Amino acid sequence: MEKRNTNILIIGAGPSGMVAAGYLQKHGIDCLVIEKNEFPRFTIGESLLPKSMENFKEAGLLSALQKEGFQKKFGARFIKERKIGEFDFAQKFDKGWDWTWQAPRADFDMALAEENIRKGVKILFNTEVKKVEFESKRSRTEVLQKNGTKLQITANFIIDASGNGRVLANQLGLNATPKVTGNSSIFTHIKETGRPRGKEGELITFEVINTKTWFWYIPFSNGNTSLGFVGNNNWFSQFSNDNTKAFKTMLKKLDYYNGRFEDYPFLFEPVKLPNIAKGVKRLFGEGYVLTGNSAQFLDPIFSSGVAFATESGLKAAKLALKQLQGENVDWQIDYADYMENGTRVFSSYVKEWYTGNLQKLFFYDSPKQEIKEQICAVLAGYVWDRKNPFVKNHRRIIKNVAKMIDQENLKI
Ligand SMILES: Cc1cc2nc3c(=O)[nH]c(=O)nc-3n(C[C@H](O)[C@H](O)[C@H](O)COP(=O)(O)OP(=O)(O)OC[C@H]3O[C@@H](n4cnc5c(N)ncnc54)[C@H](O)[C@@H]3O)c2cc1C
Known part of the structure; x- marks a missing residue:
């Protein structure tokens, strides 16, 4: 040897x-x-x-x-029942x-x-x-x-x-x-020849299907677009074992993107990954x-x-x-x-996303700019800066703000 x-x-x-x-x-x-x-x-x-x-x-x-x-x-843009939560990395x-x-x-x-x-x-x-x-x-x-x-x-x-x-x-x-368990994913690429011009065809977007399930839209500069779903293993079990059939059925569950991708052939058979x-x-x-x-x-x-x-x-x-x-x-x-x-901060955000608490903050009608910028810094990956209250207090702050939104006594 x-x-x-x-x-x-x-x-x-x-x-x-x-x-x-x-x-x-x-x-x-x-x-x-x-x-x-x-x-x-x-x-x-x-x-x-x-x-x-x-x-x-x-x-x-x-x-x-x-x-x-x-x-x-x-x-990045997040969409749920036509409500939009958008983050601009310049404002963090x-x-x-x-x-x-x-x-x-x-x-x-x-x-x-x-x-x-x-x-x-x-x-x-x-x-x-x-x-x-x-x-x-x-x-x-x-x-x-x-x-x-x-x-x-x-x-x-x-x-x-x-x-x-x-x-x-x-x-x-x-x-x-792992710190978060039980999620699967399925994804593929399409050549999106009819992609809208400007922001609508460039901005990464996450569409929420239900609190625990979401879809990604990631357009690339080469004209291809990545599409994928993430949800708990149970949600996936309702679909066909044939990944192409399953993906087509999942696309029909979209609201904002409904019908937008149905005419495009998949560039490869959708790949399914359990327990990611x-x-x-x-x-x-x-x-x-x-x-x-x-x-x-x-x-x-x-x-x-x-x-x-x-x-x-x-x-x-x-x-x-x-x-x-x-x-x-x-x-x-x-x-x-x-x-x-760093991982602990992100795992709080991931967990609170799936409890729905973070989604309350993202889709709140009148968000307070200061809070939005603190969350945006985390979404940009700056999770080691303990001067940011949304880093330092990551364990409680999302829950607390969500509770205040529920009580409708906070303009965040
Ligand atoms: C569904 C899904 C969606 C995701 N979306 C995102 C996203 O949008 N953004 C993001 O940042 N991350 C995302 N990730 C995570 C991302 O894929 C990984 O975090 C990232 O690729 C990790 O990079 P890495 O260099 O550690 O490993 P990899 O990029 O996986 O590289 C590891 C390399 O090691 C090689 N290798 C493996 N075994 C051996 C061996 N025995 N000998 C020699 N070489 C070996 C592999 O061939 C591979 O090239 C996603 C993950 C999943 C599951």
Whole structure:
């Protein structure tokens, strides 16, 4: 078996792995990325949050992405029974970025990988991590290439950014019940030739079907549009097992978008994913760290997946670099606690979305601008700023404001 050695082994070339690799390459650290698939490859997670722009910039990947002409995303619209809750990232509590992109991930992830390769990052595509063994802090990883070749890679440190591959979580028995459970999703793309011009054909929109079920509309700059439904597993069980039939029946349940997509053939058979949330018991151990979806995933309602994937990828790379330079790193405080703080805020928002409390705030007739801006900062991914009351008091504040709306004694 051929043997290789690297300082840092990164599993997975999604946004988490690519931001980690970009940062390490920029700081002259030898790293090797192992990616199971050939790129470009389809994956879901097409609407980003402004916070992730900071991470792409720090990893040296932003200017390459800017050349791609992806659809810019300046905010998001939520619709329920014709009521509209719209958020503009320019009007938020935190300064930060006020725009980002919505993009087909095959092209987006390809652009990230190509930029890293151009700068000298080594990525082995079509290569799957099969087994990892740790000996003290060093690791020995067995990988299998599509052509049948086996390699053994020794590394000082592993960043596991394998997404739903969940390489180390599966191997080390780290899987745990996620913070949000019981949701499934189904999605596809169409070529929307009759797309309306302007905002109506550009703005990402979430249509609420009922408190626990919603639909996404994500138009891309290449003329394709992503459509998807998310709801609890029970809601899905009423539809056909044939995903195309099921998706067509679901489209008929839409109100605002009723009839708009029915004439378009699906570009691929709708993909159904059950139990989309993921969790782990531990985010790091001797010689490794879990980043992005290989660590955890909550729910797509606020498009937080890539923001967390890049935030954790960048944080992990920074700490790994420090460690390599001989500095002491407290992975619990500097990584796990930091990531958990952000995840907790989002999980409150996700939970309160599905209880209906957050929906009361979003669709309230006369919202108070100050509150809207504080919520908007969270929706833009700025979930670590404890100066924002909607971050600091995330556990109670949504419930409390919803209660006041119920009592109709607050103009929020
Ligand atoms: C229905 C749904 C909708 C979503 N919508 C959004 C959204 O709108 N916005 C958003 O930000 N997020 C969204 N997400 C979440 C988003 O998909 C993820 O958070 C994001 O892709 C995570 O990035 P990552 O880099 O961690 O993993 P990935 O992008 O999944 O990359 C992991 C890579 O690892 C590779 N890999 C896996 N196993 C191995 C192995 N054994 N060896 C080598 N390589 C391996 C895979 O091939 C893959 O390329 C959604 C998720 C779901 C389920």
